[in-house]
Amino acid sequence: MSRIEQPQPAPSSEQAGPRLETARLILRSWHPSDIPALLEGLNDFSVAKWLAFVPHPYTLEDAGRWVEHCKSAAGKPGSPAGYEFAIELKSERKAIGGVSLRQISPVHGTAGGGIWLSARYHGHGYGSEAFGEKIRFAFEDLQLRRLDNGFFKGNGASLAMQQRFGYKVEGERRQAYRCVADGELKDEVLTGLIKDEWKKG
Ligand SMILES: CC(C)(COP(=O)(O)OP(=O)(O)OC[C@H]1O[C@@H](n2cnc3c(N)ncnc32)[C@H](O)[C@@H]1OP(=O)(O)O)[C@@H](O)C(=O)NCCC(=O)NCCS
Numbered sequence: 001m002s003r004i005e006q007p008q009p010a011p012s013s014e015q016a017g018p019r020l021e022t023a024r025l026i027l028r029s030w031h032p033s034d035i036p037a038l039l040e041g042l043n044d045f046s047v048a049k050w051l052a053f054v055p056h057p058y059t060l061e062d063a064g065r066w067v068e069h070c071k072s073a074a075g076k077p078g079s080p081a082g083y084e085f086a087i088e089l090k091s092e093r094k095a096i097g098g099v100s101l102r103q104i105s106p107v108h109g110t111a112g113g114g115i116w117l118s119a120r121y122h123g124h125g126y127g128s129e130a131f132g133e134k135i136r137f138a139f140e141d142l143q144l145r146r147l148d149n150g151f152f153k154g155n156g157a158s159l160a161m162q163q164r165f166g167y168k169v170e171g172e173r174r175q176a177y178r179c180v181a182d183g184e185l186k187d188e189v190l191t192g193l194i195k196d197e198w199k200k201g
Contacts, residue, residue, distance in 0.1 A: 018187075020137055022133050024089065024129060025113070025130055025133070026087075026088040027085035027086070027099060027130060027133060028063055028066075028085060028088060029070060029071075029084070029086065030070040030084065030086045031067065031086070032067050034067060034094075035063045035064060037095040038066060038095070038116050039058065039059075039060065039063050040059045040115065041068065041096070041097055041118035042061075042062075042063070043143035043183070044052050044058075044119050045116075045181060047116055047118070049179070050152055051116060051179075052152075052177045052180065052186070053180050055180050056181035069121055073088070073162050080104065080105060081102070081104055082100060082101055082102035082111070083102075084098065084100050085099050085100065085101060085170040086098055087099055087130045089121070095128075097117035097118055097121065097130065098113065098115070098121075099114070099136055100113040100115070101138055101142075102114075103148075104144070108146075109143070109144045109146060110145070110148060111144055111147055112148040112149065113134060113135070113146070113149070128156070128161050128165075128201060132200070135147060135165055135193065139183060139195045139198060144195070145195045146192060146193065146195065148190075148192050148193065149191045149192065150161055150173075150188045150189055150191055151180070151189055151191070152177070152186040152188060152189075153172070153188070153189055159189070161182065161189050162193075164199065164201060165201060166193055166198050167193045168191060168192060168193070168197070169189055169190070170190045171189075171190040172188065172189050172190065174186065174187050175187060176188035188195065
Protein backbone atom coordinates (compact mmCIF):
# COMPACT_ATOMS: atom_id res chain seq x y z
CA MET A 1 0.00 0.00 0.00
CA SER A 2 1.72 3.14 -1.12
CA ARG A 3 -0.58 5.39 -3.07
CA ILE A 4 0.16 8.58 -1.15
CA GLU A 5 3.51 7.65 0.22
CA GLN A 6 5.94 9.33 -2.14
CA PRO A 7 8.80 9.55 -1.91
CA GLN A 8 9.82 6.84 0.49
CA PRO A 9 12.43 4.11 0.32
CA ALA A 10 11.13 1.33 -1.86
CA PRO A 11 11.79 -2.38 -1.29
CA SER A 12 15.30 -3.30 -2.25
CA SER A 13 14.15 -5.38 -5.20
CA GLU A 14 12.55 -2.34 -6.86
CA GLN A 15 14.11 -1.00 -10.02
CA ALA A 16 13.89 2.19 -11.99
CA GLY A 17 11.37 1.85 -14.74
CA PRO A 18 11.82 1.84 -18.46
CA ARG A 19 11.51 5.08 -20.40
CA LEU A 20 7.89 5.83 -21.30
CA GLU A 21 6.71 8.69 -23.46
CA THR A 22 3.49 10.67 -23.93
CA ALA A 23 2.75 13.76 -26.01
CA ARG A 24 4.29 16.19 -23.53
CA LEU A 25 6.08 14.00 -21.02
CA ILE A 26 8.80 11.43 -20.56
CA LEU A 27 8.60 9.00 -17.64
CA ARG A 28 12.12 7.91 -16.77
CA SER A 29 14.42 7.09 -13.88
CA TRP A 30 15.61 9.71 -11.36
CA HIS A 31 19.05 11.28 -11.77
CA PRO A 32 21.24 13.45 -9.49
CA SER A 33 20.55 16.35 -11.85
CA ASP A 34 16.88 16.16 -10.75
CA ILE A 35 17.69 17.23 -7.18
CA PRO A 36 16.76 20.90 -7.74
CA ALA A 37 13.46 19.79 -9.25
CA LEU A 38 12.78 17.50 -6.28
CA LEU A 39 13.39 20.43 -3.94
CA GLU A 40 11.20 22.75 -5.98
CA GLY A 41 8.38 20.23 -5.99
CA LEU A 42 8.51 18.67 -2.56
CA ASN A 43 9.79 21.47 -0.34
CA ASP A 44 6.33 22.91 -0.68
CA PHE A 45 3.72 22.27 1.98
CA SER A 46 0.86 22.59 -0.53
CA VAL A 47 2.17 19.40 -2.15
CA ALA A 48 3.67 17.59 0.86
CA LYS A 49 0.46 17.83 2.89
CA TRP A 50 -1.19 15.36 0.49
CA LEU A 51 1.66 12.82 0.75
CA ALA A 52 2.24 10.56 3.73
CA PHE A 53 6.03 10.38 3.99
CA VAL A 54 7.43 13.68 2.70
CA PRO A 55 9.03 15.70 5.51
CA HIS A 56 8.57 19.45 5.65
CA PRO A 57 10.89 21.16 5.11
CA TYR A 58 12.22 18.79 2.46
CA THR A 59 15.99 19.18 2.33
CA LEU A 60 18.86 18.69 -0.09
CA GLU A 61 19.78 15.59 1.93
CA ASP A 62 16.26 14.19 1.56
CA ALA A 63 16.39 14.70 -2.22
CA GLY A 64 19.89 13.22 -2.48
CA ARG A 65 18.86 10.16 -0.48
CA TRP A 66 15.87 9.62 -2.76
CA VAL A 67 17.93 9.73 -5.96
CA GLU A 68 20.60 7.50 -4.45
CA HIS A 69 17.98 5.02 -3.32
CA CYS A 70 16.39 4.87 -6.79
CA LYS A 71 19.80 4.46 -8.41
CA SER A 72 20.89 1.61 -6.15
CA ALA A 73 17.51 -0.15 -6.39
CA ALA A 74 17.77 0.02 -10.20
CA GLY A 75 20.98 -1.96 -10.14
CA LYS A 76 19.52 -4.88 -8.23
CA PRO A 77 18.87 -8.10 -10.13
CA GLY A 78 15.54 -9.90 -10.21
CA SER A 79 11.98 -9.13 -11.09
CA PRO A 80 11.08 -5.59 -9.97
CA ALA A 81 8.50 -5.04 -7.25
CA GLY A 82 7.93 -1.52 -8.48
CA TYR A 83 8.94 1.41 -10.65
CA GLU A 84 9.72 4.98 -9.64
CA PHE A 85 9.42 7.39 -12.56
CA ALA A 86 10.49 11.00 -12.74
CA ILE A 87 7.99 12.94 -14.86
CA GLU A 88 9.98 15.05 -17.31
CA LEU A 89 8.31 17.89 -19.17
CA LYS A 90 9.72 17.70 -22.70
CA SER A 91 9.38 21.42 -23.43
CA GLU A 92 11.47 22.36 -20.37
CA ARG A 93 13.64 19.24 -20.23
CA LYS A 94 13.14 19.08 -16.48
CA ALA A 95 11.45 16.82 -13.94
CA ILE A 96 8.17 18.30 -12.73
CA GLY A 97 7.04 15.43 -10.51
CA GLY A 98 7.06 11.72 -9.86
CA VAL A 99 4.77 8.78 -10.49
CA SER A 100 5.16 5.24 -9.22
CA LEU A 101 3.94 1.71 -9.59
CA ARG A 102 4.60 -0.24 -6.42
CA GLN A 103 3.93 -3.52 -4.68
CA ILE A 104 3.52 -5.29 -8.00
CA SER A 105 2.09 -8.75 -7.41
CA PRO A 106 2.39 -10.98 -10.46
CA VAL A 107 0.41 -13.65 -8.56
CA HIS A 108 -2.60 -11.42 -7.94
CA GLY A 109 -2.09 -9.14 -10.96
CA THR A 110 -2.20 -6.04 -8.77
CA ALA A 111 -0.12 -2.98 -7.90
CA GLY A 112 -0.32 0.29 -6.02
CA GLY A 113 1.48 3.57 -6.59
CA GLY A 114 1.17 7.33 -6.36
CA ILE A 115 1.86 10.65 -8.06
CA TRP A 116 2.86 14.21 -7.29
CA LEU A 117 3.63 17.29 -9.39
CA SER A 118 5.31 20.58 -8.50
CA ALA A 119 2.59 23.08 -7.66
CA ARG A 120 3.37 25.45 -10.52
CA TYR A 121 2.59 22.65 -12.97
CA HIS A 122 -0.80 21.73 -11.49
CA GLY A 123 -3.93 22.19 -13.55
CA HIS A 124 -2.46 21.70 -17.03
CA GLY A 125 -3.41 18.06 -17.44
CA TYR A 126 0.15 16.82 -16.79
CA GLY A 127 -0.99 14.74 -13.82
CA SER A 128 -3.61 12.97 -15.91
CA GLU A 129 -1.13 12.46 -18.75
CA ALA A 130 1.47 10.85 -16.48
CA PHE A 131 -1.04 8.87 -14.45
CA GLY A 132 -2.73 7.63 -17.63
CA GLU A 133 0.56 6.38 -19.00
CA LYS A 134 1.33 4.64 -15.72
CA ILE A 135 -2.03 2.86 -15.95
CA ARG A 136 -1.39 1.88 -19.57
CA PHE A 137 2.03 0.54 -18.65
CA ALA A 138 0.53 -1.51 -15.81
CA PHE A 139 -2.34 -2.99 -17.79
CA GLU A 140 -0.84 -3.37 -21.26
CA ASP A 141 2.89 -3.88 -20.74
CA LEU A 142 2.83 -5.64 -17.37
CA GLN A 143 -0.53 -7.33 -17.93
CA LEU A 144 -1.82 -6.47 -14.46
CA ARG A 145 -5.58 -6.55 -13.85
CA ARG A 146 -6.18 -4.23 -10.88
CA LEU A 147 -4.60 -1.04 -9.53
CA ASP A 148 -4.97 0.17 -5.95
CA ASN A 149 -4.83 3.81 -5.05
CA GLY A 150 -6.13 6.26 -2.51
CA PHE A 151 -5.84 9.80 -1.26
CA PHE A 152 -6.16 11.84 1.89
CA LYS A 153 -9.76 12.87 2.41
CA GLY A 154 -10.33 16.29 0.84
CA ASN A 155 -7.91 15.88 -2.06
CA GLY A 156 -10.32 16.84 -4.84
CA ALA A 157 -7.64 16.99 -7.55
CA SER A 158 -6.54 13.43 -6.89
CA LEU A 159 -10.13 12.15 -6.82
CA ALA A 160 -11.00 13.92 -10.08
CA MET A 161 -7.84 12.68 -11.77
CA GLN A 162 -8.50 9.09 -10.74
CA GLN A 163 -12.20 9.14 -11.62
CA ARG A 164 -11.51 10.21 -15.19
CA PHE A 165 -9.74 6.85 -15.67
CA GLY A 166 -12.52 4.85 -14.01
CA TYR A 167 -11.16 4.45 -10.47
CA LYS A 168 -13.93 3.86 -7.96
CA VAL A 169 -14.03 4.79 -4.29
CA GLU A 170 -14.02 1.52 -2.38
CA GLY A 171 -13.77 2.54 1.24
CA GLU A 172 -12.10 4.63 3.87
CA ARG A 173 -9.41 4.04 6.46
CA ARG A 174 -9.94 6.47 9.30
CA GLN A 175 -6.76 8.02 10.73
CA ALA A 176 -4.75 5.74 8.46
CA TYR A 177 -1.65 7.96 8.43
CA ARG A 178 0.20 10.48 10.50
CA CYS A 179 1.31 12.79 7.69
CA VAL A 180 5.04 13.39 8.11
CA ALA A 181 4.80 16.95 6.74
CA ASP A 182 2.48 18.26 9.45
CA GLY A 183 2.20 15.46 12.00
CA GLU A 184 -1.60 15.37 11.57
CA LEU A 185 -3.68 12.19 11.44
CA LYS A 186 -5.27 11.75 8.02
CA ASP A 187 -8.20 9.66 6.83
CA GLU A 188 -7.49 7.80 3.61
CA VAL A 189 -10.10 7.26 0.92
CA LEU A 190 -9.37 3.95 -0.82
CA THR A 191 -9.78 3.65 -4.58
CA GLY A 192 -9.27 0.93 -7.15
CA LEU A 193 -9.37 0.37 -10.88
CA ILE A 194 -10.21 -2.95 -12.54
CA LYS A 195 -8.76 -3.31 -16.03
CA ASP A 196 -12.20 -4.00 -17.54
CA GLU A 197 -13.44 -0.64 -16.19
CA TRP A 198 -10.44 1.36 -17.40
CA LYS A 199 -11.39 4.52 -19.30
CA LYS A 200 -8.44 5.41 -21.44
CA GLY A 201 -8.87 9.15 -20.76
C1 LIG B 1 -3.12 15.28 -7.97
C2 LIG B 1 -2.25 15.93 -9.04
C3 LIG B 1 -1.14 14.98 -9.45
C4 LIG B 1 -3.14 16.23 -10.24
O1 LIG B 1 -2.31 16.73 -11.28
P1 LIG B 1 -2.78 17.93 -12.24
O2 LIG B 1 -1.89 17.95 -13.41
O3 LIG B 1 -2.91 19.16 -11.43
O4 LIG B 1 -4.24 17.42 -12.65
P2 LIG B 1 -4.91 17.58 -14.07
O5 LIG B 1 -4.65 18.96 -14.60
O6 LIG B 1 -4.53 16.43 -14.92
O7 LIG B 1 -6.43 17.48 -13.65
C5 LIG B 1 -7.00 16.25 -13.27
C6 LIG B 1 -8.44 16.48 -12.88
O8 LIG B 1 -8.48 17.10 -11.60
C7 LIG B 1 -9.27 18.27 -11.65
N1 LIG B 1 -8.68 19.17 -10.68
C8 LIG B 1 -7.49 19.78 -10.76
N2 LIG B 1 -7.26 20.49 -9.64
C9 LIG B 1 -8.35 20.31 -8.85
C10 LIG B 1 -8.70 20.75 -7.55
N3 LIG B 1 -7.89 21.52 -6.82
N4 LIG B 1 -9.88 20.34 -7.04
C11 LIG B 1 -10.70 19.53 -7.75
N5 LIG B 1 -10.41 19.06 -8.98
C12 LIG B 1 -9.26 19.46 -9.51
C13 LIG B 1 -9.18 18.73 -13.07
O9 LIG B 1 -10.28 19.54 -13.44
C14 LIG B 1 -9.20 17.41 -13.80
O10 LIG B 1 -10.52 16.91 -13.84
P3 LIG B 1 -11.22 16.60 -15.27
O11 LIG B 1 -10.40 15.51 -15.90
O12 LIG B 1 -12.58 16.14 -14.87
O13 LIG B 1 -11.17 17.89 -16.00
C15 LIG B 1 -1.66 17.26 -8.52
O14 LIG B 1 -2.71 18.11 -8.16
C16 LIG B 1 -0.70 17.10 -7.36
O15 LIG B 1 0.46 16.79 -7.53
N6 LIG B 1 -1.18 17.38 -6.12
C17 LIG B 1 -0.31 17.34 -4.92
C18 LIG B 1 0.14 15.94 -4.59
C19 LIG B 1 -1.02 14.99 -4.57
O16 LIG B 1 -2.12 15.31 -4.13
N7 LIG B 1 -0.75 13.76 -5.07
C20 LIG B 1 -1.74 12.71 -5.07
C21 LIG B 1 -1.78 12.07 -3.75
S1 LIG B 1 -3.04 10.81 -3.70
